[in-house]
Amino acid sequence: MRCEVARVATSQTTPDLDKGLFGIALDAVRTDRLPITAIGHGILQAKSLPKIIALLKHAMEDRISELLAQELVRQNSELKQVSGAANYVSTPVRDKSVTPEKYLNKPVFGHKSIYDDASQNPKEASNRASKRQDCLDTSTEENNEAGLVKIHKKRRLAASERGMGCESMYDSQLPTSLDETELPSTPDKKKQTTQPDTPQNVRVPTIYYGARTHKQLQQVIKEFARTDYCGQLQMTILSSRDYSCVREYDKKTWSSRNDMCRACIKPYTTKSMEQRADSNCKYYDNRASLNHQTLPPAFDLDELVAKGEEIRACPYYAARGMAASAHIVFCPYNYLIEPSIRSSMQIDLSDNIVIIDEAHNIEDICRDAATFTFTRDNIQASIKELELVCGYRFANQDSLRYVEYLLKALKGWDDWFVNQTPLINQKAITGNEATFTWAAENFVQTLNNHNIGQQQYKNFHENAELFCKRLREDPRTLLGVTQATATLIESIDTVLGYLFRCEGKYMDDFTPALVRTVTGPDSFSWRQSQFNKSIEKETLSLRLLCMNPAVVFESLKVSRCIILASGTLTPLISLHSELGTDFPLQVSPNHVIPPDRVWIGSLSTCPGGVRLECSARGAGEARVQDGVGAALRSVCRVTPHGVLCFLPSYTLMNKLVNRWKETGLWDELNELKHVLMEARNARDHSDVMEEYYSSVCGVRGALLLAVYRGKVSEGMDFRDHQARAVVTVGVPYPNTYDMAVKEKMKYNDRYSAQRHLLSSSEWLLVQAYRALNQAVGRCVRHRADWGGVLLIDARFSSPYYTQHLSKWVRNFLGNNHHTFESLENSSNSLESFMQTMTLRDSEDV
Numbered sequence: 056m057r058c059e060v061a062r063v064a065t066s067q068t069t070p071d072l073d074k075g076l077f078g079i080a081l082d083a084v085r086t087d088r089l090p091i092t093a094i095g096h097g098i099l100q101a102k103s104l105p106k107i108i109a110l111l112k113h114a115m116e117d118r119i120s121e122l123l124a125q126e127l128v129r130q131n132s133e134l135k136q137v138s139g140a141a142n143y144v145s146t147p148v149r150d151k152s153v154t155p156e157k158y159l160n161k162p163v164f165g166h167k168s169i170y171d172d173a174s175q176n177p178k179e180a181s182n183r184a185s186k187r188q189d190c191l192d193t194s195t196e197e198n199n200e201a202g203l204v205k206i207h208k209k210r211r212l213a214a215s216e217r218g219m220g221c222e223s224m225y226d227s228q229l230p231t232s233l234d235e236t237e238l239p240s241t242p243d244k245k246k247q248t249t250q251p252d253t254p255q256n257v258r259v260p261t262i263y264y265g266a267r268t269h270k271q272l273q274q275v276i277k278e279f280a281r282t283d284y285c286g287q288l289q290m291t292i293l294s295s296r297d298y299s300c301v302r303e304y305d306k307k308t309w310s311s312r313n314d315m316c317r318a319c320i321k322p323y324t325t326k327s328m329e330q331r332a333d334s335n336c337k338y339y340d341n342r343a344s345l346n347h348q349t350l351p352p353a354f355d356l357d358e359l360v361a362k363g364e365e366i367r368a369c370p371y372y373a374a375r376g377m378a379a380s381a382h383i384v385f386c387p388y389n390y391l392i393e394p395s396i397r398s399s400m401q402i403d404l405s406d407n408i409v410i411i412d413e414a415h416n417i418e419d420i421c422r423d424a425a426t427f428t429f430t431r432d433n434i435q436a437s438i439k440e441l442e443l444v445c446g447y448r449f450a451n452q453d454s455l456r457y458v459e460y461l462l463k464a465l466k467g468w469d470d471w472f473v474n475q476t477p478l479i480n481q482k483a484i485t486g487n488e489a490t491f492t493w494a495a496e497n498f499v500q501t502l503n504n505h506n507i508g509q510q511q512y513k514n515f516h517e518n519a520e521l522f523c524k525r526l527r528e529d530p531r532t533l534l535g536v537t538q539a540t541a542t543l544i545e546s547i548d549t550v551l552g553y554l555f556r557c558e559g560k561y562m563d564d565f566t567p568a569l570v571r572t573v574t575g576p577d578s579f580s581w582r583q584s585q586f587n588k589s590i591e592k593e594t595l596s597l598r599l600l601c602m603n604p605a606v607v608f609e610s611l612k613v614s615r616c617i618i619l620a621s622g623t624l625t626p627l628i629s630l631h632s633e634l635g636t637d638f639p640l641q642v643s644p645n646h647v648i649p650p651d652r653v654w655i656g657s658l659s660t661c662p663g664g665v666r667l668e669c670s671a672r673g674a675g676e677a678r679v680q681d682g683v684g685a686a687l688r689s690v691c692r693v694t695p696h697g698v699l700c701f702l703p704s705y706t707l708m709n710k711l712v713n714r715w716k717e718t719g720l721w722d723e724l725n726e727l728k729h730v731l732m733e734a735r736n737a738r739d740h741s742d743v744m745e746e747y748y749s750s751v752c753g754v755r756g757a758l759l760l761a762v763y764r765g766k767v768s769e770g771m772d773f774r775d776h777q778a779r780a781v782v783t784v785g786v787p788y789p790n791t792y793d794m795a796v797k798e799k800m801k802y803n804d805r806y807s808a809q810r811h812l813l814s815s816s817e818w819l820l821v822q823a824y825r826a827l828n829q830a831v832g833r834c835v836r837h838r839a840d841w842g843g844v845l846l847i848d849a850r851f852s853s854p855y856y857t858q859h860l861s862k863w864v865r866n867f868l869g870n871n872h873h874t875f876e877s878l879e880n881s882s883n884s885l886e887s888f889m890q891t892m893t894l895r896d897s898e899d900v
C-alpha cells in the first residue's frame with residue numbers, strides 16, 4: 056500500500072500539481088482530521104482529480120511511517136514548499152510520552168468565526184472551540200489498540216444537517232419523539248464500517264465528490280476509470296429524477312416527475328411491515344437488480360440510465376441504494392451544500408471527506424442556499440392543497456395533526472402578505488418592480504405579530520419535518536399534495552432556521568425584501584401603477600437574501616476535511632473572509648501549459664488610435680462598438696476553427712449585433728466564421744452548442760458570442776480546435792443595480808471592519824476578476840492544447856487592472872499590450888502565433 060502511494064505521487068504528467076496533492080495526502084496521514092484545504096492552480100486537469108481521491112483513500116486506510124515520509128520529502132524537494140506537509144515530516148523527534156494524537160490533535164477547522172474576536176476574548180474563543188469539538192466528536196471517541204486512529208461515532212442526523220449548525224438552540228429542545236422514534240427526518244444511511252483489510256475499529260470515510268454539472272462529473276469519472284483504483288473502490292452517482300427517471304412521463308397528468316414518482320411507488324403494506332407489495336412502477340420494484348455487480352466498476356449517469364433501461368430497473372433509487380456502501384459518491388455540488396437536498400438524499404457528511412470541484416463559486420452557492428423567494432400565490436396554492444387533505448379526515452387521521460398546524464401557519468403567512476401591502480404600494484416602480492426592505496429585526500417583529508415568528512418556529516420546524524418525512528416515505532397518504540408545497544414548507548423551515556439560529560445570532564446576515572412585480576400594457580409607467588390603473592397582473596413576493604455564505608458553510612464543517620479545487624480560486628483572501636474559515640493548507644502550482652503554446656495580449660485602441668475602453672458607459676459608444684467588431688474580425692481572420700468571445704451582458708451582446716448589422720460587419724464576420732450567440736434558456740443552449748461543436752470542425756470554423764458567468768463561461772470544455780482563441784471584452788463587474796448585489800455591498804461596508812470582510816469595492820473587484828479568469832480559462836484545457844487570448848479594454852495596459860488576473864495569465868501577458876495596428880503587424884502578433892502553431896500541428900501529424 057505504501058509503495059502504491061509513492062508511485063502515484065511521482066508518476067504524474069503534472070508534477071507541480073500532484074506533488075501539491077501529495078502534500079495533502081501526507082497531512083491526512085499525519086492527522087485524524089485533515090484541515091480544510093484550498094487548492095488554487097492555473098488549470099485543473101480532470102485526470103488529476105481521481106488521484107486526489109486515490110491519495111486520500113490510501114492516506115486514510117494506511118499511515119505512512121514517519122521515516123518513509125521523510126525519505127519522500129528528501130527525494131522530492133518540491134514537497135518542502137508545500138505548506139503543512141513538510142512541517143510535519145521535518146518536526147524533530149518528539150518526547151515519547153507525547154502520543155501522535157496529542158501532538159497532532161489540534162483544532163482543524165479554525166473554530167474562529169467572523170463573529171468571534173479571539174484577541175478580545177480568548178477565553179470565550181477557547182470555550183467555543185471546545186464546545187464545537189464536543190459537538191463534532193459526540194463524546195464517543197475511542198482509541199484503537201495502537202493508539203493511532205480515533206473513531207468518531209456519529210449521531211444519525213447532525214443538527215447542522217437540519218440547517219441549524221452545531222450550537223442550535225433547537226437541538227436541546229427537540230422532543231425525544233422527534234429525534235428517536237417518530238419518523239426521523241433523515242433515515243439512517245448505512246455507514247461503511249470496516250473494510251476487509253483494515254483494522255476492526257477503523258472506519259474508512261466516504262468521499263463525496265461534487266462538481267457543478269453532470270458533464271463535469273462525467274469527465275472526472277472517465278479519468279477515475281483509468282486509475283488502478285477503479286474496481287477496488289465502489290462508486291455511485293446521485294442525480295435528480297429529472298435526469299434518472301426511466302418511466303414514461305405524462306406531462307398532462309403530473310406537474311413534475313417527482314410528483315409522478317411519489318404517486319407510483321408504494322411503501323410497506325399495512326398488513327405486514329416486513330413485506331413490500333408491488334408498486335405501480337415496475338422499475339422501482341426491480342431497482343435492486345441495478346447494483347455494483349451488474350454495473351461496470353466506474354459508470355457515469357448516462358451509463359447508469361442506459362443500464363437501468365436495459366434491465367428495467369430504476370436508476371434513481373438504485374444509485375441512492377448503492378450510496379450506502381459506496382466509497383466514492385459523485386453528485387452535483389449543491390447536493391452537498393444545500394441542507395434540504397442533503398437531507399432528502401440521505402447524505403451524511405459527518406467525518407467524511409468532501410471534495411468540491413469548480414469551487415470558485417462556493418461563496419455564491421452558499422449564499423444562494425440560504426436565500427429564498429416565495430410569492431403569495433405559492434402560499435395560496437399550498438393552502439388549497441392542505442385544505443383538501445384536511446377534508447379527508449378519516450383517511451388522513453394519522454397526519455392531520457401536523458397538516459392542520461402547517462395549514463394554520465400558511466394562513467398566517469397569507470395574512471402577513473395582506474398586511475404588508477400598504478408598505479409596498481407606497482413605493483415607486485422601477486422597471487416592473489417595487490421593493491421594500493426591512494432591517495432583519497423589524498422584519499422578525501412583523502412575523503411575531505402574525506404568530507409565525509421566533510416563538511412559533513420550534514413547532515413549525517417539528518411539524519414541517521414530520522410532513523416532509525411523510526411525503527418522502529409514504530406519499531399516498533397525502534394524496535393531492537404536490538412537490539411545490541413540500542418545497543415551499545421545507546424552504547420556509549430552512550430559511551427561518553438560519554434566521555433564528557443561535558438565538559438570532561445570524562439574523563443580520565439576512566436582508567428581507569417585499570417585492571411587487573407588475574405587468575401591464577407596453578406603455579406602462581410607474582405613475583399609472585400608483586393608482587393601480589392599467590396593471591394587468593401583479594405578484595407579491597418575499598425575498599430573504601442571505602448576505603453571508605459562512606452561515607451555510609458552517610454546516611459543512613462536520614466533515615473530516617473539505618477540499619476546494621478550482622483553477623480560479625484566487626484571491627484566497629475573499630474565501631477566508633466570506634466563508635469565515637481559515638485554510639491552513641493551500642497549493643497553487645503553475646500552469647501545465649508550456650509558454651510557447653499560449654499567446655496572451657491586450658488591445659487598447661480602435662483602428663486609428665481611438666481609446667478602446669469597454670466600461671458600461673464606453674461600450675455604449677458607437678466607435679467603441681465598431682472597434683470591438685474590428686478586433687473580433689481581425690481575430691477570426693487569423694484563427695483556425697473555434698473562437699469564443701465573452702461579453703459583459705446579453706444587453707451589450709444585442710447592442711453590438713444590431714450595430715454590426717447596420718455597419719455590415721456582421722456579414723463580414725459570417726463570411727469568416729459561422730457566428731452563433733449563447734442562448735439564455737437551457738433547451739436553446741444545447742441546440743446552439745450542438746451547432747457550434749459541429750461547425751468548428753468545418754473549414755470556416757465558428758465564432759460563439761457568450762456572456763461572462765453564463766453557461767459557456769463555466770463548466771464547458773473547449774479543447775483543441777473547439778477554442779483556438781478567446782476574446783474577452785471589458786471587466787465584468789457585477790450589476791450594481793441588482794438588488795442582491797446592492798444589498799451585499801451595503802452589508803460588506805457595514806461589517807468590513809468588525810468581521811474582517813472585504814469592502815464593497817474590493818468584493819466587486821474579486822467578483823469581476825473571478826468571472827474574467829474563468830472565461831480566459833476556456834482556452835487551453837490540457838498540456839498539449841494551444842491557443843490565444845485577447846483582452847479587449849484599454850484599462851489592461853495599466854498594472855492596476857492586470858494585477859488581479861490569475862497568476863498564469865499575468866505571466867503569459869507580460870508586456871504584450873497592443874494598439875490595433877500592432878496587433879495585426881508586430882513581430883509578436885496573434886497572426887504569427889497562429890501560423891507557427893498551425894504549422895507545428897501539421898508537422899506533428
Ligand code: SF4
Pocket residue numbers: 296299300301302315316317319320336338339369370371372
Ligand atoms: S421509481 Fe424510478 S422509474 Fe419509477 S417513477 Fe420513480 S424515479 Fe421514475
